[in-house]
Amino acid sequence: MTQIFGEPITRREDARLTTGRGRFLDDLGRHALAAAFVRSPHAHARVREIDVTAALDVEGLIGIYTYDDLDGPLAEPLPLLIPHPTLTAGRTAYPLANGIVRHVGEPIAMVVGTDRYVAEDVAGLIEVTYEPLPPVVGLTASRDGDLLVHDDLPDNVAAHLMQQTGDVDAELAAAPNTVTFTQTIERSASMPLEGRGVYARWDAQDDSLRVYSSTQTSTSVRAAIAAKLELSPGKVEVIAPDVGGGFGVKIVHPWPEELLIPWAARLLDREVKWVEDRREHFISSAHERGQIQDITAGYDDEGRLLALDVRIWHDHGAYTPYGIIVPIITSTQLLGPYKPRAYRCAIDSMYTNTVIVTPYRGAGRPQGCFAMERTMDRIADALGLDRAVVRERNLIQPDEFPYDQGLTFQDGRPLIYDSGDYPESLRMIRELVGWDDFETVRSQAAAEGRTVGIGMACYVEGTGVGPYEGGHVQVENSGRVLVSTGLTSQGQGHETVFAQIVAQELGVPLDDVVVTTGDTRRFGYAVGTFASRAAVMSGNAVALAARNVRAKALRIAADALECSVDDLDIIDGVVQVKGDPSAAMALSTVAVLSNPLRYAFDNAARAATQFAPRADPLRAPVDEDDEPGLENRDYYSPIRSTFASGMHSAVVEIDRDTCETKILRYAVVHDCGNLINPMIVEGQIHGGVAQGVGGALYEVMHYDEHGQLLNASFMDFLMPYATEIPHIETAHLQTPSPLNPLGIKGAGEAGVIPGSACLASAIEDALGVRISAMPVSPSDLFELLATDPERTRRGSR
Template sequence: MTTRWFGAPVQRFEDDRLLRGHGRFTDDFDEGALECCFVRSPYAHARIRSIDATAARAMPGVIAVYTAVDLPFGGVDLPLLIPHPNLTHGRTQRCLASERVRYAGEAVAFVVAETRYLAEDAAELVEVDYEPLPVVITPEASSRAEHLVHDDVPGNVAAEMLQEVGDVEKALREAPHRKRLKFRYERAAASPMEGRAVWARWSAGDRKLMVYDSTQSPTSIRGGLAVLFGLPESNVEVIAPDVGGGFGPKIMLFYPDELLVPYASMQLGRPVKWTEDRQEHFTAVNQERGQVHEVEVGFDAEGRVLALSDDFIHDGGAYTPYGIILPIISAAQVPGPYRIPNYRVRFRDMYTNATPTSPYRGAGRPHACFVMERTLDAIAADLHLDRIEVRRRNLIQAREFPYDVGVAWQDGNTVVYDSGDYPTLLDKAIANLGPKPAGDNVGMGIGIYVEGTGVGPYEGAHVQVLVSGKV
């Protein structure tokens, strides 16, 4: 068995090609493709009174303009990828909105033309009559439920989940010290160097669909397209070429373009492509991060945490295409490497009139780490103790493994740490970090984090054996 992956740097082979400009990204594919753009809502919340694409369709060079009524799947909600029993009011958008838009950037029409320039000009001729509605733009406003994002979702609550280990109320009552804290974590957009892009070609003769997609999940998209268009999977090929940054949002499926570009190619008999611009990325690609945490912590005079209660709201945006994976992960990861004998966490996943959320760079983990580490800093400040020493006193000890955290992980199983030596890890990190550099403008912080790996309840592998016998 080869050991070249262990104990030595793994050599990268793609760098030379990419650095010399020889990469091939989705937008590089052409073959005389028609180009597209979307008509997107400028309103965060509005009722659509009418859509008139007559002038756009009459413009020279415009091949097609699609609205929801022009699509055989226009009235079908996009899939909810990961259902959950606590997600009692899951909602997903449609390829093109026809009755109501719920975030600025939601697509209402799709324009196909000979060039992108013509498509953009034609998009400005699509007349959409909007009736603006009250906007719910922060999770706090959503929780007040003065206005609803979805009329049939009480209180704007997509999901609620409560978990408790130990007796938190009793431990808080008896704790020598108690403190209430509020932490706010703002939204963020991924902003990869390469935005999203899709290119598709339909071969009518052999009924085969070829798609290039700047995505992190080509196999899942392949399966979904096969089902949507009634094709065997063997007749659908989805390739992710060079991808200029994914970071999570590109693992999402389906975005409207991933259905509309192939559909247009099948209808029009020519290759079709769409490439996202930077403004679209900030409004129409899933985001992450927005959470507000209300924490109550009980601790002793030595800084040891006796009880922790975290009640937080998660900004899910206008829809929940990826279920409630993000707040579940946050809830599970708040304790981190620390011994929290009494832990209670409740979250509510709230609808807002903002871009939907899905996993992005840490997928709920940074929120949890931020909450726990800032809580320990607050304890240290209250007791006039060294921040590192407070962490050391709360770390799970090596003899305590396997350690059952007692709350659910994203796969439904209880979080159990199998092994580790966190105190030694902390000591080595501090030794390597060294003393704080001189200067008032030089800060030094510390944060400790446990990553969840081996996510079950299954694992899979593919092995390819060539005719030569090479694996």
Template sequence: MTTKLFGEPIPRREDPRLLVGGGRYLDDLGPGALAAAFVRSPHAHARIAGVDVSDAVEVDGLVAIYLWEDLPDRVGEPLPLLIPHPALTHGRTAHPLARDVVRHVGEPVAMVVAVDRYTAEDVCALIRVDYEPLPPVVGPENAVQGSALVHADVPGNVGAHLVQEVGNAREAIEEAEHTLAFRLDVERSASMPLEGRGVYARWDSGDSSLRVYTSTQASTSVRMAIAATLELPLPSVEVVAPDVGGGFGVKIVHPWPEEILVPWACIRLGREVKWTEDRREHFISSAHERAQVQYVRVGFDSAGRVLGLELNILHDHGAYTPYGIIVPIITSTQALGPYKIGAYRVEFQSIYTNTVQVTPYRGAGRPQGVFAMERTMDRIADHLGLDRTEVRAANFIQPSEFPYDQGLTFQDGRPLIYDSGDYPASLELLKSLIDWDSFEERRAEAAAEGRRIGIGLGCYVEGTGVGPYEGGHVQVTSDGRVHVSTGLTSQGQGHETVFAQIVAEELGVDISDISVVTGDTRRFPYAVGTFASRAAVMSGNAIALATRKVRDKALRVAAEALEADPGDLEIVSGIVRVRGNPTAAIPLKTVAVLSNPLRYAFDAEAARATQFAAPGSPDEPPLKEEPGLEGRDYYSPIRSTFASGMHAAVVETDPVTAEIHILRYVVVHDCGKLINPLIVEGQIHGGVAQGVGGALYERMAYDEHGQLLNASFMDFLMPYATEIPRIETAHLETPSPLNPLGIKGAGEAGVIPVSAVVASAIEDAEGLVISRMPISPSDLYDLRLAAARGEAERTSRSAG
């Protein structure tokens, strides 16, 4: 038997290459290309009265300066609104270069192309833009007043308004024995990949073809956008995602202005052009996420069962809505988590502000939804004097109740129906791992030493693997190597490893013979992209199905050569053989040769397939099906598959300095069948790290003028490894019934509940209600002072 690979923790195959500097990232390409740089608005909101380039054009090495007026019609149009929605009545997107008005600090106004980036930046510094400042709109609560408008034709700055309701939540709340109402705040953070965006374009004027390399999560769609906008025949455009140094959502947005402008300038100039985003640009001109103000009303019974829940959200969408309203839709729907809520009403307004636009960042609205629901569960427990785990257990969907229809419409436009899960088992495992039931003893021990500790938890359900589809192509060549490609991209997830594991197991070949290519439209032109924890589910299953086609074909061709029945054959370590008779065998590479009848022998292997070497039946055509030992297939699910998890943490808060330390962090995770536990754990670790960032460190500090005060890694406190606790992980494997491999997505899981968990634990340690994240030591200190003045809410437990 071939060594079992599916489900094994094999080390990432891409790591040796990446760790020794063998990666090829965007800026490693095109060393001789011209460099682009952008003049970006220093104002949050202003009218452009004029642009003076008279000094700029004197700079040696300048090649071109472009303003919006210089762009041809199609290129100058507003960027596409990628995901329209009927509730997004006032969707607005930016022009690739600002037209008349800038709406956030960082919006591009002019593009400069020069011999190198130094010169391009020198030119940018000499371009004088005459701005007439307009009133900046900052913060969704200010914005919704509507006294100043981000877009003159969007009244009240409301881009979208959506209500979803199951049952009559307001009535249920009114009639409930207990009710609570409170406000929650989540601040902005951002994907913040260590490699920013970047685009490099090459134009071949000889055959009028364009190749674009871009640090993207969606190369196939970028390709279609470029071809459409630049009015090029699609077959003449290739888009390649090289090694990508992290995406976390921000690179799913496309086309970025630069993804249109760089290829356009490249063709216009007949020269290679490259733009590599710098860190400040990334802070002020890509995308952020997370910021919401939430109002919760809940009615419940004495057992803690939620009878009615009403969630009202002000969602800060920044200046534009290129990715539609996916983020608040996900918050609205995924707030429900593992619970069956009696009646639910969720309403959001998506609000424009003069800040960087908001598009999905790992978790994509779920951390906020989970924060709302889990803060609610804690409040109910506190109100009733119940254990927090009891309240959750009282509301869980039971294993026997799947598939469970939540009655809402999910982000893929499909019904929100959970496919499988075992929430009670997850909670039991979590409680035992963190010693939940004996925590009061530990709290007392700590207190005796003058230390203050608290425990918290959070539960979530994550819709993963959204459609519409992905595809896979698998080809065995006459050297016995197996070439796998899929259209979606990789940003560090480990696709080269997991997709190879799937193929090795399905086909019966050694993993060392398999190579995987992702995100290269030359190899696979049909794809959606890498986001929403979908790559393993979508491409994994597509590749498995494609591999099964290859296997079937290999058995057919081999059966003929071996004069055996295909049903009697097996493939082991790349050899097709008759089961029980290992001497009747033929290597897969020979099968590959035989599957392509040849006239010309270009090498010794090929000679086996030529017309005199391999004469078939004289009465049949030599070619009976498509030549080559290859297969292509697609996977398109009826709807998303729902992973779940529960996290718990023990934190210590310093009674004097208000410093916050996470002492233990435990994760119970269920993403169905595991392809590679090592990679899943890596995903969880990275996600939790980003979650800790969101809980304790990261915020986008906008002032009232719309200036981002911390647009650098010095002041935007992305945590270092030293700030991340050791993460203890346990897996449950509840297979998905929806796909052939029984898998669910894992990419975003780690980040989702962390703010809720940390808030729960700090609240438990302090006895002060936590309703705003992130929380810094200074914030906690202020909260203590407010509590001492009677101005902050205490938990019932601490108020006694």
């Protein structure tokens, strides 16, 4: 049998996607009406009046809708998707502003016109009278509490979250050494190249709705639309077409537009489409990352972390539709591969008059990693120890798995690491980057008048969170194998990896397998694509379904070939007796036999009609506990998450005159258990590292004191280009997960998590200035070098 699982097979979707044959949201619905939105230009204001008079004469105007036009559940606030006991003051927006707006970009009116030009013309002519209110911009202002985002919440706090293990106060008091410091992390955003978009068609004869959305979860969008538009879920189909990137922002649902566009399509009995533009994406979707961290660590003279006390203020923007998932993840994943004796993390999740914060690739982990890894660097610095050595002394050891961190993870289950080999990972990264020989590199560079530094950061990533995903595998009479799963794809390569899994399990050629994702017509029960969960969840689900189909195929073939199931194997799509290739039948024939038909309309059906002879005339055509067809649906639901891990190390060069940072080397050791496709995992790492570099050196959401986002374009929001991303050196460690049949862990977010911590460590090492705020620009470095009051020990260099 050809090995398919684990091979670096070229992505099957790329030929289509790279030659313009992708089918993205805006490729659909060419003749649909177009929607545009009037959005708030104020960060905080009462909406006094909406005057549409001047807009009514625009040719091509179909309709203008405001909050007053909404009714039933649609007129209620949007759902708070993920409630949590500590989220005591959660708030969500209305689909269209109900008298008050709380961030620039909040939708106030929807315009439908014959095309987007018309809709934007109309939107520009609608006169809204505002009564501006003072905005709360930034965590410090929110924490001060002088001004309020929601006037019934006197402290701007939505949730006070606490995670702890051990007695932090006692351990800190007893610790021989302590260090206390504050760090800040700026906002960034998922920023997929394709923004959001919704296209809806109403079938008035059938009372049914078909919606296409550029989403990370079509099944949940369907459930939300059905609930809000009071339709039976069976009357709503939601399809995620090709999606040009998600990175977290498209897991949020329902976006106001995902309800309003279908609502308008039904109201007008016309096709309606809305395609988000880039400015809308900046001011009306979601951001992430913004936190202030106060950290106190107690440690012994060997650098072992005894107690870690972390206080975090997390900026979640104006509303909390996605709950407090991000701060929960920060508080739990902060621990990384280490085992402090005591740990406490208290987080206030704060309202500000800015765009909402929901998970962006990494989802709170980069911030947690920044807190822990910079703590390790501080300890090494204070004790004069090698930073790798301090980390080594704090690692969980291979014989300690499963390792219970004593906390509660984002899925509400105990934070128990399933497997890993952190000391080996550390050994590998030191070797890969040449950590132990770096002083030679440093002195050579210095001799040439160049300033270089090296940094390191380690992480553990909970992946593959539940509750479940399902898979359906069907062998057609042609021998083609159809695979579907409910979660969606945004470019990860699911068409390739799920096919690899099924081809391997079933014993068919890869080319015979066709994968469909994110289409509620094909698979109705699913959760979605996020949290590095697709491979773990749907991968195992389709594997289980394929195993069931294989068992059924062997049973039918054994019946037909009059042999024992144990004597059969499936090789390249042919069921054959082991050691006797002459006794064989194609899987396509088995598929035909699996479905006894009444009618014969083609050769395959002729072979299967009820009048075709069956071996045993006393048995019913379909056995009592059987069903027709060679197909199966199965689900995978894990008891808890799998924990992938990795370590990054970077070498940077700083131009001391211009303060520019250049990444000379970037090395990654990565462990996501068994690899389904190493090439795809590498691609995930590369993309993640690029976003990590963005967060470390480039990306900031520049809000002014009025709550205006000053850099809401790709000209001023600096996502790194390929020219800013270094060559990435990778090495894989494979510690299989004991939790699932395939032994795999997720890989989607790994690359991004340690980026800021790793590069801060390297820049600090090069220059000797303390880096405690990310990202760090050349201008920031210049100001730091000019003013830094606290040079580190390395500053003497």
